[in-house]
Amino acid sequence: MPTPHINAPDGAFAPAVLMPGDPKRAERIAQMLMPDCEKVSDVRGIGGFTGEYEGKPLSVMASGMGQPSLSIYATELFTQYGVKRIIRVGTCGGISPKVKVGDVVVGLGAHTDSSINTRLVPGVHLAATASWELAEAAVTRAREKELPYHVGPIISRDRFYGNDPKDTERLAELGTLGVEMEGAALYMLAAQHGAQALTVLTVSDHLLDSSQDMSPEDRETRFTGALELAVAAAHC
Ligand code: HPA
Numbered sequence: 001m002p003t004p005h006i007n008a009p010d011g012a013f014a015p016a017v018l019m020p021g022d023p024k025r026a027e028r029i030a031q032m033l034m035p036d037c038e039k040v041s042d043v044r045g046i047g048g049f050t051g052e053y054e055g056k057p058l059s060v061m062a063s064g065m066g067q068p069s070l071s072i073y074a075t076e077l078f079t080q081y082g083v084k085r086i087i088r089v090g091t092c093g094g095i096s097p098k099v100k101v102g103d104v105v106v107g108l109g110a111h112t113d114s115s116i117n118t119r120l121v122p123g124v125h126l127a128a129t130a131s132w133e134l135a136e137a138a139v140t141r142a143r144e145k146e147l148p149y150h151v152g153p154i155i156s157r158d159r160f161y162g163n164d165p166k167d168t169e170r171l172a173e174l175g176t177l178g179v180e181m182e183g184a185a186l187y188m189l190a191a192q193h194g195a196q197a198l199t200v201l202t203v204s205d206h207l208l209d210s211s212q213d214m215s216p217e218d219r220e221t222r223f224t225g226a227l228e229l230a231v232a233a234a235h236c
Pocket residue numbers: 091092093094160179180181204205207
């Protein structure tokens with residue numbers, strides 16, 4: 001049944017959903033992977049697409065930006081549409097000196113400066129963690145394709161602007177690979193609903209090394225590499 005934010009009929013989504021932030025990118029991913037896909041939802045310009053990739057059902061739907069937006073779509077997909085896996089595909093800012101622009105980051109866990117996960121068990125700082133099964137499938141594909149990848153913690157921040165660079169340096173010292181804005185909420189929602197989640201990110205810029213940059217063409221090619229990892233996780 002349609003929900004407040006998804007106007008698709010029951011059964012319109014595949015068990016696995018790829019979830020970029022940007023609705024235009026969601027449409028491009030869907031058309032690239034599944035030329036015969038169907039648009040199943042279009043509330044607020046957030047298109048949902050379902051088709052088959054290599055003979056298996058797959059859906060693509062954007063999250064919008066930030067944890068509150070992603071939480072709305074992920075909750076409705078898990079609770080109303082029987083979705084079992086959400087794989088976020090997006091970009092992150094590099095933090096760790098090991099990470100270079102264009103590399104792929106698999107977020108095994110997600111720190112957050114948001115309070116979004118704090119009320120579930122009062123007094124407990126829950127570990128927002130990816131599904132190991134999905135992470136393993138993504139990493140196996142990265143090795144097969146010889147793509148530069150990193151696996152480890154990311155941080156899901158509430159603010160894009162206005163963060164203290166000293167905090168970013170401290171996060172780097174603690175082994176944090178990159179910064180984005182959605183992963184921690186996604187991981188906790190998957191835990192709450194007995195589902196699986198993963199975040200696969202292309203490093204689009206480096207917060208502590210602005211000499212690194214990536215052309216728009218590189219951005220698209222590298223993004224395709226990350227997408228291969230995400231599809232491997234979706235169908236493992
Ligand atoms: N924060 C900072 N830089 C970034 C981000 C972010 O969320 N995503 C891509 N580059």
